[in-house]
Amino acid sequence: QKEVEQNSGPLSVPEGAIASLNCTYSDRVSQSFFWYRQYSGKSPELIMSIYSNGDKEDGRFTAQLNKASQYVSLLIRDSQPSDSATYLCAVLLSGGYNKLIFGAGTRLAVHP
């Protein structure tokens, strides 16, 4: 089992809709979770971090964390074509040297 799993997509949503991106992880004691957005040919950009169970909202983005079920999700409300990118889920492994494990990413396509 991969340490961080994401559906590779593409996830296609119409403009204005809610895009829902999901991620599961295997390390039961991980405490820190991150979502990065990566445009084609560019480096990843941190858009959300979440550390506690529940929801965290920032503008059109909401991160949801459920540690018992070992999943973290990202909701993008009022999706725009400029949101079209690959979204990487990252989990900070417990213990040691703060190692981030990345999923392979979900490609999101928002069509007008």
Added chain:
Amino acid sequence: DGGITQSPKYLFRKEGQNVTLSCEQNLNHDAMYWYRQDPGQGLRLIYYSQIVNDFQKGDIAEGYSVSREKKESFPLTVTSAQKNPTAFYLCASRHTGTSGSVEQFFGPGTRLTVL
């Protein structure tokens, strides 16, 4: 203007050559990382450093070397021993906030191609 810079943006290497990728940050971050990204894949950790003059191997360190002589700089050398070096190389540094957050930020990347 604070941030993480990487150079060059594009790099071409001939077979058997060593090349060095530069990474500099002026964010006063202690920890720095090097990742490799291949098409359609997630990021894989090559090396990391938590303090000056100290660094550890990541998951795919074979064929790579690093140094950390200054807090601001963490160069990566891709040696001839790395058999498949064509990839997108990303440097990152880590912020540890007062709340204990451990957010990691990336530079713009270097795209290395072996000719």
